[in-house]
Amino acid sequence: DIQMTQSPSSLSASVGDRVTITCRASQSISSYLNWYQQKPGKAPKLLIYAASSLQSGVPSRFSGSGSGTDFTLTISSLQPEDFATYYCQQSYSTPQITFGQGTRLEIK
Amino acid sequence: QVTLRESGPALVKPTQTLTLTCTFSGFSLSTSGMCVSWIRQPPGKALEWLARIDWDDDKYYSTSLKTRLTISKDTSKNQVVLTMTNMDPVDTATYYCARIDDSSGQYYFDYWGQGTLVTVSS
DSSP states (O other), X not given: OOOEEEEXXXXXXXXXXXXXXXXXXXXXXXXXXXXXXXXXXXXXXXXXXXXXXXXXXXXXXXXEEEETTEEEEEESSOOGGGOSEEEEEEOTTTTSOEEOOXXXXXXX | OOEEEEEOOSEEOTTOOEEEEEEEEXXXXXXXXXXXXXXXXXXXXXXXXXXXXXXXXXXXXXXTTTTTEEEEEEGXXXXXXXXXXXXXXXXXEEEEEEEEEGGGSOOOEEEEOOOEEEEEOO
């Protein structure tokens, strides 16, 4: 299986900060990379698909980039509602889909 | 409006078989490109993909769990059922069903159920 490694595992930031989360694949996955946001007690929510495409209804402060093995999720200006856990997910080896271990974004 | 909802027992005993049902609306699993997957999340841990069933009844399972899983669908009822045999306390998790629309060639989960917590304990 393709392993997905996120960094950092946790992150403290303030409202208004620019934040970047990284996801690295154990082999090249082209642009088959998706990002989700999960708040406590809730289901994950799709933010970005195909590495850089913004899901409908997701604020434009979220953006994704990368291809091959290295990917980033950037939040340009943190809002209070953005404090959550973020997961990357590869679909290159569909149907064997794998997720990263998550990055917890906390309020500083 | 697409919605999914999981249902099933909140508590199962070790060695028992778990049966979960995903009831959905807003799309049809007989439409080309539509798929439903099951994903689980142990408390405080990451997401783990379990199984997928496609509009054409193709079925796929996690390599590590495939001997214990069975997925099926009832298109007329808009339901997908997952069974997991020989349950163990390590299988305690919130179980989600989620939709994939693979018409774009990209496999992402665009709609999720709210999840159902299953605890395995004697």
